Each structure stands twice: as structure tokens, then as C-alpha cells.
Amino acid sequence: MPHAERTPTGQQPKPKPEFDPQQLWLGTGAPRSGRGRKPAFTREAITAAAVALADAEGLEAVTMRRVAAEVGAGVMSLYSYAPDKETLLELMVDHVSAELEPGAGAGTGTEAGTPAEPGPGAGTEARSGATSEAAAGAAAEAKSGAASAKSPRAVVVSPLTGDWRADLKTIGHLQRALMLRHRWLPAALTIRRSLGPHALAFLEHALAALRPTGLDGAAKLEVFSQLTGFVAAYVGQEITRSEAAHHPGRLAAEVRYLTAVAADGRHPELAAALGAPARPQSPDAMFTRFLDRLVDGLDSEAPATGRTESPGGDAPQAP
Structure with missing residues (x-):
């Protein structure tokens, strides 16, 4: 928790300043240092330490005290870079978002070392399969723990194909891979207050x-x-x-419970x-099915003028 300002007995402590995203993201990110001395730490280093800890x-392990210990700083000095844990969390979310920096290595594929996507002349199905396979591979690697927060493996975001369904599905797969590399990220997104650069x-x-x-x-933002x-x-x-x-x-107890409930009439x-034929239950297969339903269902919201043919000449997919 941020340190509280000392006040004379009987007086209320000063309220915490309102969160100011402009000051956070457009400021210098470093405290002023007396007599021209350089700050002992950088906000980037402190944020990286917090990410590694998370x-x-x-x-829950990310406290100002633990982060200060990781970088070898005094706890009070950290408040010059991040006034509270909530602000530190903002910095952490944007720090890992840099792993999905669009435009880096453009044209080299969904991820460094993976084949590039087919060109505009290829069919929608081929593009969707290639991007989904590459992104699923990134997710599998993230689950194996291959990526490290101290030296994150940046995913190369391929140029857009012009097929919005395929592109949106690729974005979803990339987001999942990022969240699997940083398993605290889904919870952090629910309390984030702003978008960093x-x-x-x-x-x-x-x-x-x-x-x-x-x-x-407005609809694009909602999507x-x-x-x-x-x-x-x-x-x-x-x-x-x-x-x-x-x-x-x-798990066995859960199966027994649902079996009993289904048999009660x-x-x-x-x-x-429950009696229907089972579908593939691997996390990758399930995510792809759910994502396909979500994205393909969005087609019903697009105005008729937006339902153009894909670059390969394929007819738009049915909602």
C-alpha cells in the first residue's frame, strides 16, 4: 500500500490524488534528482522486476516492498516512480503489451521463425488456418514456460490481410498466447484504468x-x-x-455429480x-471453436456495405 502522509492528531489524512493517465503515460517516468544526479533506477527496470515477480x-506477490527488494531499492523511493500498486499494475500491463508490438518485423510471419501468411491471392480458409496454427503454436509454447518476463519473446504481428474475420481471429489467438505467458494478466485487465502506449x-x-x-x-471499440x-x-x-x-x-467427483443430475429426469x-458425441477437448481446439463462433457471429452486425468479398475473392462467411 502507498505510504500515508503524517498529519497532526485529529486531522484527516490528505486524500490520494486522482489517477491521471496523461501524467502517467506522457510524463517523464522518472523522479527529479537533486543537483543534476541521475535517478538511481528507471521506471522500466522497476516494472520489469514487478512483471518477473508476478x-x-x-x-498477489507483487507488493511495493517485494519489488523494492528485487531492484535493491528502498521502499519509499519506489513511490517516486509509482505512487501505489494500482499504478504499478498499469505499468505492468503495458509492459507486457509491448510483446505484441504491431509492425515489428512486418512481413516475417505471425511469430519470429514461423512461415509468413499466404498472400492476398490465397483463400480465406488457407489464411485463417495458417494464422490460427501459428498462433496456437505460440500459445502452446507459452504454456510450456518457454517465454521469460525478464527477456520476453516478442511476437511479430503480421500485417493485416484485409480479411477482417481472419485478422480478428489472429488477434484473439495472440491475446491468448500473451495471457498464457503472463497468467496474472486476465485478472489485471479487470482492474486496469487506462491504456498505455x-x-x-x-x-x-x-x-x-x-x-x-x-x-x-463506437462499434469497433465494442467489438x-x-x-x-x-x-x-x-x-x-x-x-x-x-x-x-x-x-x-x-474431477471424478464432478463427473459423478453431473451424471447423477442428468439421470434424475x-x-x-x-x-x-451430455449424451452427444464428444468434441475435441484440448484447450487449443476449444478456444478455436469458441473464437470462431464469436467472430463469425459479428458478421450480422456489419452493415451491408461492409460485407465485401475477401481479398482472395471468397464469398463472405455466413453469420
Whole structure:
């Protein structure tokens, strides 16, 4: 918690200043140092230490005291860079958002070392498959722990194809991979108060992807918010399921419970659903199915003028 200002006995402490995103993101990011001395630390180094701590031990481990210990600073000195943990969290979210910097390595593929996407002459299905496969690979690698917060592996965001469905699905896969690399991120997004420069750059990329839809600006922002919310919720549940897998007894008990409920005669729809042929249940396959339904369903919102043919000449997909 931020340090409280001392006040004379009987007086109320001064209220905490209102959060000012302009001061946070457009300021210098460093405290003033007396007699021309350079600050002992940088905001970037402090933020990187906080991210590494959250990646290793979870968001609850990130306290001003722990971060100060990681960088070898006094706790009070950290408040010159981030006045409270909430502000530090803002910095952390934008720090990892830099891993999705649009335009870096443009034309080299969805991720460094992966094949580039097919050109505009290729069909929609081919483009969607290539980008989904590459992004799913990034997610699998993130789950294996290959990426490190201290030396993050930046994902190369490919140029937009002009097929807004394929581009939006690629964005969703990239967001999931990022959240799996930093498992505290879904929870952090629910309490973030502003968009930093790296997050704004990715938002700009997403809005450009939606340009062919013909949606107005407000609708585009809503679509991106809806997509990000879906990805964060899915990854949160995915993490919970992966942790539950370490307790097979708990899963077996859940199966027994649902089997008993389905057999009681009061839930015929549930019984029919549970009796239907199973679909692939891997996290990657499930995410792709859910994402496809979300994005393809957005087509019904696009005005008729926005339903243009994709660059490959393919007819628009049905809603």
C-alpha cells in the first residue's frame, strides 16, 4: 500500500490524488534528482522486476516492498516512480503489451521463425488456418514456460490481410498466447484504468483490422472490448482447469455429480447434451471453436456495405 502522509492528531489524512493517465503515460517516468544526479533506477527496470515477480509467484506477490527488494531499492523511493500498486499494475500491463508490438518485423510471419501468411491471392480458409496454427503454436509454447518476463519473446504481428474475420481471429489467438505467458494478466485487465502506449498501438492495429466491416467507431471499440473480454475469461477458466487437473479426484467427483443430475429426469436438455458425441477437448481446439463462433457471429452486425468479398475473392462467411 502507498505510504500515508503524517498529519497532526485529529486531522484527516490528505486524500490520494486522482489517477491521471496523461501524467502517467506522457510524463517523464522518472523522479527529479537533486543537483543534476541521475535517478538511481528507471521506471522500466522497476516494472520489469514487478512483471518477473508476478510471472513467478502470482499477482498477489507483487507488493511495493517485494519489488523494492528485487531492484535493491528502498521502499519509499519506489513511490517516486509509482505512487501505489494500482499504478504499478498499469505499468505492468503495458509492459507486457509491448510483446505484441504491431509492425515489428512486418512481413516475417505471425511469430519470429514461423512461415509468413499466404498472400492476398490465397483463400480465406488457407489464411485463417495458417494464422490460427501459428498462433496456437505460440500459445502452446507459452504454456510450456518457454517465454521469460525478464527477456520476453516478442511476437511479430503480421500485417493485416484485409480479411477482417481472419485478422480478428489472429488477434484473439495472440491475446491468448500473451495471457498464457503472463497468467496474472486476465485478472489485471479487470482492474486496469487506462491504456498505455503499447496497448494503444495494439488497439490501433485491431481497429484497422475492423475497417472493412463498415462498423462505426463506437462499434469497433465494442467489438475489440468484447474480444478481449472473451479471451481473458477463457484463459482464466483455462488456467483454473489446468490447476484442477492436478486433482483427479475432484474431477471424478464432478463427473459423478453431473451424471447423477442428468439421470434424475428433471434435466432432459442437459442429459441430451451430455449424451452427444464428444468434441475435441484440448484447450487449443476449444478456444478455436469458441473464437470462431464469436467472430463469425459479428458478421450480422456489419452493415451491408461492409460485407465485401475477401481479398482472395471468397464469398463472405455466413453469420
